[in-house]
Amino acid sequence: MTSSKVLPVSGVVLQDCLTIRTNSIMKRMIVITTIVALTGCSSLKDLWPSRWDPNQSKIVTDIQQTARNFDCNGDVFQQSRNLSLQVEWLDIYSKTKDTRDVAKITSLMTNTVKELNDRSSKGQVSVVYCDIKKKIMIQQANTIGHMIQGRF
Amino acid sequence: MQQQLLQLAGCGLPWAEARAQMALQIAEALQHGQISKDEARALLEDLVNTDKLNEEATNAEARAMLVFGVTQILQMCL
Numbered sequence: 001m002t003s004s005k006v007l008p009v010s011g012v013v014l015q016d017c018l019t020i021r022t023n024s025i026m027k028r029m030i031v032i033t034t035i036v037a038l039t040g041c042s043s044l045k046d047l048w049p050s051r052w053d054p055n056q057s058k059i060v061t062d063i064q065q066t067a068r069n070f071d072c073n074g075d076v077f078q079q080s081r082n083l084s085l086q087v088e089w090l091d092i093y094s095k096t097k098d099t100r101d102v103a104k105i106t107s108l109m110t111n112t113v114k115e116l117n118d119r120s121s122k123g124q125v126s127v128v129y130c131d132i133k134k135k136i137m138i139q140q141a142n143t144i145g146h147m148i149q150g151r152f
Numbered sequence: 153m154q155q156q157l158l159q160l161a162g163c164g165l166p167w168a169e170a171r172a173q174m175a176l177q178i179a180e181a182l183q184h185g186q187i188s189k190d191e192a193r194a195l196l197e198d199l200v201n202t203d204k205l206n207e208e209a210t211n212a213e214a215r216a217m218l219v220f221g222v223t224q225i226l227q228m229c230l
Contacts, residue, residue, distance in 0.1 A: 048215075048219065049212055049215045049216035049219055101208070101212040101215075102212075104208055105205050105208045105209055105212070108201045108202075108204055108205040108208070109201075109205065111198075111201055112198045112201060112202075115194050115197075115198070119191075119194070125191070126186060126187050126188070126191060128181045128186040128187050129181075129186075129187045129188075129191040129194075129195065132174065132177060132178060132181070132187075132195050133195065133198070135174065136174070136195070136198045136199065136202055139170070139202055140201075140202055140205055143202075143205055143206055143209045144205070144209065146209065146213070147208075147209035147212050147213055150213050150216065151212075151216045152216055152219075152220045
């Protein structure tokens, strides 16, 4: 007797709960759809990490190796040009493939290498400057390397 | 200013120590006339860029781990 009275009440409560929940999900979906529609997925793409890529892994290892073997007593211009071209390759590839997270950090190293390339093209650079620059380039290349290789 | 860098150079945080030591090295080279003012400015700008690069890379690595973890849990729910 008691249960027959409780059941319809519970049914109504359950239905109300489901309606409220469905409305809540619908509202969230509308908000997400609106954001995606307005921003053209750009905000989601910025948040979503890019996947592991064999070409990026290869070129970043080349960049690390070139930076480590940079000889400040040798032809600085030629070496900086080679390094600059490798970093440019990674930058173009990342932008074309639209892996924004990689493109963003690569552009920072582009500035570092380009500065050395421009300076050495104008004439002699001091050995101490080149040594410190080499350390910075190695650090930057290693950081980019860890980021690129650490993806899933 | 150099006092702060000296403190940072022995603070125990590897990344901060490395940056501080490099900044001190640049200052010392400038004082001894081993590098020009323009070279020193360029190197210090590179140091700032290196910090930005580190921050971006750390964020990207954390995001990748988070998405991987969430994806794994989602697969368990399906």
